Amino acid sequence: KTSTSGNGEDEIKVGAIFSASGGAAPLGKPEMETVKMLVKQWNDQGGIDGKKIKLIAYDDKSNQNEAVLSTKKLIEQDKVTAIIGGTISGNSLAMIPLIEKAGIPYISLAASKQIVNPSDGSPRHWTFKTAQGDDIVIKKLLGFLKEKGWTNVAWLNVANAYGTSGHEEFAHYAPEYGVKAVIEEEFEATVDDAKAMLTRVKKANPQAIIVWGTAQESAVVTKNIRQLGIDVPIVESHGIGTKSFIDLAGDAANGVIFPVGRILVADQLSDSDPQKETLLKYKEDFEKAYGYEPTTFGGHAWDAFHLLANAMKEAGTDKEKIRSALENTKKFIGISGVFHMSKDNHTGLDADSLVMVQIQDGKFVLAEQ
Amino acid sequence: MEQYRRMVDRRKQWLLLAGAAVWLGLPWLVFGNNYVLSTLILIGLYALVSTGMTLLMGYAGQISLGQAAFYGIGAYASAYLTAHAGWSPWLALAAGAVLAALVALVVGIPVFRLREHYLALATLGFGVIMFTFFKEWKGITGGLNGFFGIPTIRIGGFSLQSDLHFYYLVSLFVLAGLWFAHNIVRSRVGRALRAIHGSEVAASSLGVNITKYKLQIFMLSAVYASIAGSLYAHYVTFINPDLFGIVPSIYFLIMVVIGGSAHVWGGLIGAAVYVCLGEWLKAVVPLLLPNAGGEFEIVFFGLLLVVMLIYMPNGLTGVVAKGMSKILEMSRHQKKQVAPTENHNARSIGGERG
Amino acid sequence: MEAWSQFVQLLFSGLTVGSIYALVALGFVITYSVTGILNLAQGDFAMLGALFCITFVNSGVPFVLAIGLSIMAVMAIGGLFERLAIQPARRSSVAVLIIITIGVSFVFRGIALLVWGTDPYALRPFTGNEALRMFGAVIQWQSVWAIAISVVSFIALHLFFNRTYLGKAVSACVINPFAARLMGIDIRKMSLGAIAVSAGLGALAGIIIAPISGASYDMGMMIGLKAFIAAVVGGLTNAPAAIAGAFLVGMLESFAEGYLSSGYKEAISFGLLLLVLFFMPNGLFAKMTGKRV
């Protein structure tokens, strides 16, 4: 049993909850694998202050109830020092009240800005996160649209939490950038054929089409756009940043442009980019360990783990000290970007943490320097 | 007969006493461990829903693939009425139950003209439609981002924040729910329901108003689900539509089937087994396969489910009931030898047999 | 003119989606009409078929052979499933059998997740990548394939169930298994055959969709659900009707999506289906049931 090993002096228990199976598995699985890999790396190098890290990781199966139960288990039974995880926003949000009450440093991997800036003002003393919120991604995207002068766009998002959250941020910030949606649509995550919807998009005659979804459904929509002979530029979300999008969308993927974390184009970064070295190292390690390319989600987990490990190295195992070390992290070079935490900013990232990437001839190409 | 009944009664009393002791003592047995308590609470909540479904499935013979919708109605009613309209949680819980019953009535009238798989599809459709409502009616439900800041339940001035308090609260509801269901089952209503299950024409030609009873039981099961939903909302204080979609509905169905729908305890047992199995696999699978992820748990869960149902097609209560009936049969056999006269008057037609 | 081309486009979309549902729905119906079981793992056969085929193709097996192999593999899996999970539980209630198939579907999905991971995979279209232009609308060759194959299956099954002797014997199994056995019909063999064939059809459906929408370990559930609706709308024991039901569902979705909003698409199509059911409580194309007192 995992819990009987006691709270020994030579061990630091770190809890983790990922959606390694279920609907969010494409996100959660690389997260779990990244953290497992890192724990091993750190322990091989002697752990933290000579103490080994003991990882207790649970799979919440992309289910909120499971996430809550696992959190309680981590707190009550495993008595961990800190918690990483909550792959999707819903699960993170369900976990937070418990964690705040128990007073344990917590780094979420999910994107919603509610995680650190709740609209109902509930406490977030202990909660941090490493994923760029949708607000940040949308700002990057809008900045890009504005620069290109594509101000009348079509907005299409997948009908799930990921898509609607993007939509909300878009609706919120678009006026600021002078961008207008001439048509707004939703499509199912299980879409097989989106031409029906796209006939209406075609009619609306946008300057560009924004498709906000993850690889599989976005690929279908992208293909359908081109099949209908709609020739405008397609801008998508960071959710398509995997090779399988290119496989699935085929030729239609060419020219698609989207904001994403730097890991996707790590080797194309200029050598002066502060993240380059870190990115390449993570990529190499991960590929060696698991045989496939790391994702941005794994990157969030990488960041979370290092933020925590560094804080523990600095502050020991006292929870409040770890927390305050986290809050005072400055200039931490991670996978998702360079972090500057503060009392009011428990994310520490801004739009600069993203780059625009274009798909050209089946490859991801950095579209800016 | 008298003697036999008294014996059963005494046995029942003992069982009741033992049950009460376990119920009261359980939190101390687990050292107030909140994780275990919250598992128990979850079991209790699921048990409420599945007890209602057991009545619907096992007694009225109607499959519902949309039960989570009522769970959701309760949860959102409570969430909205307490957080935004400032109602007392108890009032909100009652309002949710009434709302769920009304929805069940409105939906039930057309739906119960259907049968078997068509009925299953219709309830599934209802579930999908309600899910869409939860998802799209953002002003009230908060949409896919979820509903935050649901207040906790209070009794008098005392807030039921701790898991221990909530455990007792939920258990009370579960007990009341079981008691109510148990009473219904052994009453005229329960008999009528099972009769409907057996043969609708015959039931109706004996005076059973089929539509009325099907509707009533559907509404009752909706109330059970709704109350559980309300409690859940106050317990976790955050809800989102995914909790009330089709997949949870299927999970409720699984619980009922595991537990066995031929007995009111089926819901509770099914919920307990379902939750414990999940937690157990979570503990055991990593020991067996250190590098495996959650997918193994799913594979094992699926396999166990299949094997369990192949060997216990009537669910766990079915197995228990079979054992019990064997015991009862034996005691009746003994009785037969004591009072052979009783059989003799039975010879009026066609002589004695078997 | 534009309205017209939009209409045609929607029609084609509906037909394409409908034909996919149709193939899976056929599997449902065959299984149901022989065993009386609603196999909710049916969608997962499509998933397995698609992923097997992609794996074979990627490891260099010629395309046509890969298709054949993967269909066979899935049929074998279907056969195993019948022998190990369905046959031992034959006497259980409807709900229990449904849950058993759900359990099996969990197993399939879990195993697929282990083997293929979470990434979606692509498969090349059967023929060419270009699209056909007709009446101002676009249709892909793959859609033509999908429609053609489901129409062929439609005809084949219609003939089988209504014109052949074996077809009658097969239907007899579910109408009254006891009597069927007394006539000397081996219902176990029939059930094995039926589920294997259903699995094969499911696999074929998966292989056809893969080039259109990609394939991943969790694709089975939604396809299965939609096909289930199609089958029920059609009338469950009636193969041609199920196909008609599938096209109806596909059409409904397509037009709802094209002319109304997409957010409520699911609710709209389900809502309409419910309405249909309320007025025709035994499915749209129900035959006479032969029940009386």
Add this chain to the structure above:
Amino acid sequence: MSAVLLEVEQLSKSFGGVQAVQNVSFHVKKEEIVAVIGPNGAGKTTLFNMISGIIPPTSGLVRFQGAVVTGKKPHELATLGMTRTFQNLQLFSDMTVVENVMVGFHPRLKSGILSAGFRLPRTVKEENEAREQAFSCLEQVGLVHLAWKRAGTLPYGMQRLVEIARAAVSRPSLILLDEPMAGLNPQESKQLVDVLLAMREQGFTFLFVEHDMETVMSIADRIVVLDYGKKIAEGSPGEIARHPDVIKAYLGEEAARC
């Protein structure tokens, strides 16, 4: 004895092209036993189904206890005091025999879902009464010793008896029996005949369909004969046995001789 309990006027039913029942009229008086006979497919069961409200007639009227009841649901008719048994048995096969019979007592009980759920004293009292009545009814047909068996495991003939007990337990004023003797051997039918006659003494009225002429002749006060949906004769057993049309269509020469 003379009050008319059931009146059937010009009742017709057609299924598509099949004219199952055509313009049949007859009546049943209180405490009478009336038999309906006729060749297979003559429309007897269909007639019963219309009288008991299971299928609506194409045209015609049914009057029960003076009120028109055409179009009423079966359960409403049961509450008014008309129950029935079925030719193709419709037992609740997963319930015990006594439970089956207790369902029959349904219209006599009042407690609804709430009072049952809270198990108010009234409900408890009702339950006991229902059980007592069920047992006394089972005693009458001689099935007490099987009370706790699952109805589905009983042999065919016994299942018929359970159906009869179930129909009778609520003491309806009219019971429709569709081939009550089918599946009983002559000895057993004779005993059932005695039971039915005894029940008539207690004020029951029966309308029944039967092919066993021995039974029909021995207990029916009156016989209605159907052929191809039409009433071809009505009268006392003696009259019917000699009626040439009936002999030709139904009884056969041989049977008529004895």
Add this chain to the structure above:
Amino acid sequence: MLTLRNVHVYHGHLHVLKGIDLQVGEGKIVAVVGANGAGKSTLLGTIAGVYAPKEGEMVFEHEPLPYGKVEQIVEKGICLVPERRQIFDSLSVKDNLLLGAYRRHRRDGLEVKRDYERVLELFPKLQTMLDRPGGLLSGGEQQMLAIARGLMARPKLLMLDEPSLGLAPLVVKEMMELLTQLCDQFHTAIILVEQNVRAALQTADEAYVLERGSIVVHGKATELLADERVAEAYLGAAGRR
């Protein structure tokens, strides 16, 4: 042709058949009578393979019967027309009849066609309703259909479980004559379970009386018909009709 020796059958714990010995000769009609619940249907079901005996021996044409394997037993030419008709209610009357010949439709298709016409001649009532779903027929019509379907199998041994149930007297008479014909023409052996004891004994060559799972009387049908004990117990005391 068929021999049963010391056959014991249980339903769960219920000992239903307690050592049955029974013999059926080629082209003979054997009647089995007995009270409700005596085990008659169970006996037929056991021979047909629906239930497996726990003990005992069943030999058909010098080969042991495969216990509990219905399909294989049908293949040997044994056909059961069961209690409650068991017709395929949503299939047409015609399909019902044709399925009766499932076992042999491949081997002798033409023959099946001829039988089909012959059977319809025997039950002219069915002729008028060939396309109607079987389940919509009246009770008696369904009974005719079930018997006719059994005949379609052209079995070597035909077992009828209460075939006269629900049939009008005239039809019962015709059916009994038909059975005699069947034996004479095709040498079909028949086991006839009947509650209409008199008719059964008049038709049968031999008869067995089953009581609570055991055979209590066995003999020539005509002898039994004259036997006072039998008359009293099974023909109704007065022995009318």
